[in-house]
Amino acid sequence: MKTKVNEIQISYHGNQTINTTFKIGCSQDAAQLAFEHWDQNHIEMQEHFKILLLNNSNIVKGIYEVSKGGITGTLVDLRILFAVVLKSLSTAIILLHNHPSGTLKPSEADRQLTQKIIKAGELLDVKVLDHLIITPNKEYYSFADQGVL
Template identity: 55%
Template structure:
């Protein structure tokens, strides 16, 4: 939501609204372009698919991409919405959805509104819990991304999976 100080002139307020509208149009257009990604070939693909949904948020959210055997996205789903510094993840809900969809691969993702790309101990712990549960069901956790406004951190690329 756009907040404009009361003491600005009408022209200054109009400029601010125009800029905010242009940014929103750009964000939505990028989202439309991302919808063309039907197969995840890399961490970059997953980042580009999720960035419009998560990149500019002021609170943490945890999302999951459920993939079929060809790495095509069956579902992109928000699992939880949290506060400024964290969100809860229920591993049972992740596995339930994966089984219902017949998914064979998962890409986990959450955002860090602070812009920090370093995974926290809690980030590492939840990744390992989901990985352990998914292995029992013959489902692969392909990656876990930490997303900020402009970049991402990949657990797979840093050998944390």
């Protein structure tokens, strides 16, 4: 008698053709896209952490919300984050999160999380291009622009 186990299938379904999607050339491009796709009703209420998934040409494959937290923080599970990255066959990502307080300065926890994700990405050949902190008043902080990455 055979032992029964579940069969696992992994798939990614994009609904945009590659020619009509957005290409990231700089932090301003990523910030513009983040602001366009952020729920403006919650940007100053609670912290959210998202990833911008990119192909090898820095064309956006999609945006995924990894976590939703409280007023001053949110927890990011790297296993979930990288499950999405791997499932979508993305080669690069940009990290995005908001500070409801409007503060642009990254916290020590923000810096540590960024480094942790970069190290995990290196093991999987996934490049972390930037980490943006966005605020309700449409300002942003780029780790890459500030030389923090």
